[in-house]
Amino acid sequence: MDEEEFRRCGKEMVDYIADYLSTIRTRPVYPDVLPGYLRPMIPAEPPRTPETFRDVMEDVERVIMPGVTHWSSPHFHAYFPGANSYPALLGDMLSGAIGCIGFSWAASPACTELETVMLDWLARTLQLPSHFLACGDSGEGGSGGGVIQGTASEATLVAMLAARNRAMRLGQDPQGSPGESGILARLVAYTSEQAHSSVERAAMFAAVRIRKLPTDGRCSLRGDALSGAVATDRAAGLVPFFVSSSLSREREGLWMHIDAAYAGSAFICPSSDPSSTESR
Ligand SMILES: Cc1ncc(COP(=O)(O)O)c(C=O)c1O
Structure with a gap:
């Protein structure tokens, strides 16, 4: 996939996502499949040649969507809502493009610094005591601060x-x-x-x-x-x-x-x- 194809497919993907979310209530919330349904639907061996974006998206509808539980459906009342929204989807896209691994400050300063500030925002939004903050009200270094965990x-x-x-x-x-x-x-x-x-x-x-x-x-x-x-x-x-x-x-x-x-x-x-x- 070259840059031109990425631009074209990216726009198609955004349309696919917007169509998916705007019509999600018409899909059955819970899939009608049995364990092991997916394996026979795709080749046993990984492909040796690339497939077109169109073929891949057809597989998404044919193979993946029938086995998806639609957490974003208004008919889904189990557990809790999926944590997605249009701004979050755009953020994920940009994050994928920047593709940095924030394992240290030097590995990507903005990554570490944004995480620190966002977790202070979260602590303030939850009205946690100031010792949970990385940076206190008067700008001094606090004894707290958070890190994001995967789960x-x-x-x-x-x-x-x-x-x-x-x-x-x-x-x-x-x-x-x-x-x-x-x-x-x-x-x-x-x-x-x-x-x-x-x-x-x-x-x-x-x-x-x-x-x-x-x-x-x-x-x-x-x-x-x-x-x-x-x-x-x-x-x-x-x-x-x-x-x-x-x-x-x-x-x-x-x-x-x-x-x-x-x-x-x-x-x-x-x-x-x-x-x-x-x-x-
Ligand atoms: C209260 C509570 N703790 C922990 C978990 C586990 O979450 P995760 O799947 O992110 O590890 C859940 C998941 O529903 C939960 O509701």
């Missing part, structure tokens, strides 16, 4: 590993156990019995115990259930170090990870602001 599961794993490292490094070990492995064997993480399975999976990867605590009649983990479990575990010589929840308060000196994957964006709504008239 919510990855974010939980990274947070748990960071908390585990902190607990081991600071020697938060009431028994004064010799060596880090002694502490590792006694670390305990907590979450609610209603939490997403990724929290338990993170504990498996981090090789730490996890307790799934009971919830109240509204499926909420209450502070007294957590405090009780922490006290019992401390009395047994274990080292509570981490709790994952979706809303919380500060106590017990544990690393508090808020898994905001499902409902966190609701905190952007004015009605979540306690000072807002809409919340009264």
Whole structure:
């Protein structure tokens, strides 16, 4: 594909996407296919010669679309909405074109700097305390700042590993156990019995115990259930170090990870602001 063809196909692709989204309600939301439907529809071997853009797009309609769950359909009521919008689609296109890998500041300064500022914007939009910011109100360097993770599961794993490292490094070990492995064997993480399975999976990867605590009649983990479990575990010589929840308060000196994957964006709504008239 040369530049001229890219210009032509790119415009066709934008039209295809706009047509797809504007007619999406006419497609069945959930695909009527069986496991393994796709393999017989395409060659077993990768192609040795390129195909035309038209042929590829015909395959998209013939092979892919029948197996797509249309998350953007107004008839889709499962899980949560897909995170796409026309501006986001354009942003993805530009990002694909720039194609930088932001593994360090020098690898692409704008990439790192934009991420840092955008996450400060997010923290401000959610009205998080200023210690979550990379840059405080008077422009000074804050102690916080965020990084974007690929998925919510990855974010939980990274947070748990960071908390585990902190607990081991600071020697938060009431028994004064010799060596880090002694502490590792006694670390305990907590979450609610209603939490997403990724929290338990993170504990498996981090090789730490996890307790799934009971919830109240509204499926909420209450502070007294957590405090009780922490006290019992401390009395047994274990080292509570981490709790994952979706809303919380500060106590017990544990690393508090808020898994905001499902409902966190609701905190952007004015009605979540306690000072807002809409919340009264
Ligand atoms: C509360 C919560 N946590 C974690 C996840 C996992 O998200 P991901 O698939 O991005 O790892 C989900 C996904 O629905 C979720 O709702």
